[in-house]
Amino acid sequence: MxxxxxxxxxxxxxxxxxxxxxxxxxxxxxxxxxxxxxxxxxxxxxxxxxxxGPAEVLEAAREAIAAGVNQYPPGRGIPDLLLAISEHQRRFYGLEVDPEREVLVTAGATEALTATLLALIDSPKDEVVVFEPYYDSYAAAAALAGARLRTVPLRRPGFQPDLDELAEVVNDRTRIILVNDPHNPTGAVFAPDVLAEVVRLAERHDAVIVTDEVYEHLSFHAPHTPIATLPGAAERTLTISSAGKTFSTTGWKIGWVHGPAALITAVLTVKQFLTYVNGAPFQPAVAVGLRLPDxxxxxxxxxxxxxxxxxxxxxxxxxxxxxxxxxxxxxxxxxxxxxxxxxxxxxxxxxxxxxxxxxxxxxxxxxxxxxxxxxxxxxxxxxxxxxxxxxxxxxxxx
CATH class of the missing domain: 3.90.1150.10 (Aspartate Aminotransferase, domain 1)
Known part of the structure; x- marks a missing residue:
């Protein structure tokens, strides 16, 4: 190196x-x-x-600190948070996620994203496709991983991509299609035909879909639809989210990624040399938050x-x-x-x-x-x- x-x-x-x-x-x-x-x-x-954020989540963090939950947690995350993430995905989206093999707790969604790109990019010829405008860390993470960033513009008034342009950009060198939905900075929610085309193209070109869903509970006019719920998507999708936006705890930096066990193991291999672990007393508090009433x-x-x-x-x-x-x-x-x-x-x-x-x-x-x-x-x-x-x-x- x-x-x-x-x-x-x-x-x-x-x-x-x-x-x-x-x-x-x-x-x-x-x-x-x-x-x-x-x-x-x-x-x-x-x-x-x-x-x-919610008082019961803040109080759970205080209780964890007082109870001595202040040292390194397990590398994948504390078991109860892994279980709570799995329960959350089943409760809201009908997704079955193995908490022991298919979930990883990270230092926020940004670490989950960066570790994922570092884990899955194999060659400078690999390409990462993103929708533009894009959250600024995407370009940095792609550059750190040594990948080529390819962009698909979002068009006004609804900030949706042209599907023909998307199909032109995704190709056999595409290693990752990165989807941020709901979208920062535009506030767009991608239409069903956009999500379906992402899955079709990922299957056609054997790409991994990586989704940044940190605003999943802040979709205003319809329930959020994770790409992993679409037919044929779960086996090639890594779903990323975090507690920061949902519970107004952005400074806690508790995120997670879930998906096929082999891909999660690859991400863990990188993550352990980034932060190793983080946020021990905040992890049980986030588990409380994920179990709050609808x-x-x-x-x-x-x-x-x-x-x-x-x-x-x-x-x-x-x-x-x-x-x-x-x-x-x-x-x-x-x-x-x-x-x-x-x-x-x-x-x-x-x-x-x-x-x-x-x-x-x-x-x-x-x-x-x-x-x-x-x-x-x-x-x-x-x-x-x-x-x-x-x-x-x-x-x-x-």
Whole structure:
């Protein structure tokens, strides 16, 4: 293995992590969060809640700490959490998952994704197909694994892919088709024909489907459909999720991946040399959360939808064209009518102009495709109602 400075620079450059001078480049998220601190602006850029999750889940973590659950847990995760994940998949989706062989607890969904790509990419010729715009860690993980990233654009108004374009991109070099549903940053939920085509293409080209389903319980208008429930999909699908979004515990970093035992073993082989294990007292707490009554999950989605409706109304009143999300934390709005044809410049000016921070959608696309999303801005709705109401008052000044 090449461990010279040139190797890490090539990897970082491939992931877009280096500036032209060769220094580590600050992300737009860090830049805009710093702007929020500097100006006192309301930060609707980063996707984390500003209120705690369910009391019984928090209390379970306290009890675990007091009971001495503070050392390394088992490598796959504590048995009760593995069982709770299996029960959850059966309860909500009818999936039968062996908790001892087909589930792995990880340090959040991001580690699950990265370990999966590192485990399954065999050659620099291997390709990872993602839908663009995409969560920024996908490109970094593909670069670390040495794979080629291939993208399929999502088209407005519903941010769905063209199925012919998808079929053109997926080929015999495709090792992984990576699906984020509900989708960050667009808030899209993929249509049934999109999911079916992903499965068809994966079967045709012998690819593995990797799904990022962290917003699974924040789908607003229809129950979430995991790809693993589709005919022929389970035997080639690794399903990733986490507790952070569902229980408003993003700082706990408790995620998981489940799928065929041989694939899970491959991911574990890599994961054990990344974090090894993590979050011992949080794991039993997440098991409590996964067993909460159905009403908790329905109420969480309904509460977030109301916040989106508040934010969306404020954005429309301010002059944005809004693309209402179908799930997840984020609303996408077009700022072109407000002089925001260059969304990055618009977002950099917004803290001073209106006292609000947002993220340009161009942060989630490759440079050559930024023109397709040039005026689009992402706002996070996962904040307290009073914070969103204050943001609405500030945006009214635009």
């Amino acid at each position: 090449d461990v010279t400075p040139g190797a890490w620079r090539r990897t970082a450059a491939g992931a877009g992590l280096l500036s032209p001078s060769g220094e580590v480049a600050p992300t737009i998220f860090a830049e805009m969060s710093a702007a929020a601190v500097r100006t006192g602006a309301i930060n609707l850029g980063q996707g984390f809640p500003d209120e705690d 009403a908790y999950f329905a109420d969480a989605a309904a509460a977030l939808l109301r916040k989106h409706e508040l934010l969306d109304g404020a954005l429309r009143a301010a002059g944005f064209e809004v693309h209402p999300p179908q799930g997840g934390y984020f609303t996408v709005a077009d700022a072109t009518a407000l002089g925001g044809a260059d969304a990055a410049a618009f977002c950099r000016a917004l803290p001073e102009r209106a006292g609000v921070v947002a993220i340009p959608l161009t942060a989630f696309v490759a440079p050559e495709r930024r023109g397709d999303y040039a005026g689009l801005v992402r706002f996070a709705a996962c904040k307290r109602v009073e914070v969103l109401e204050e943001a609405a008052r500030r945006l009214a000044a635009l």
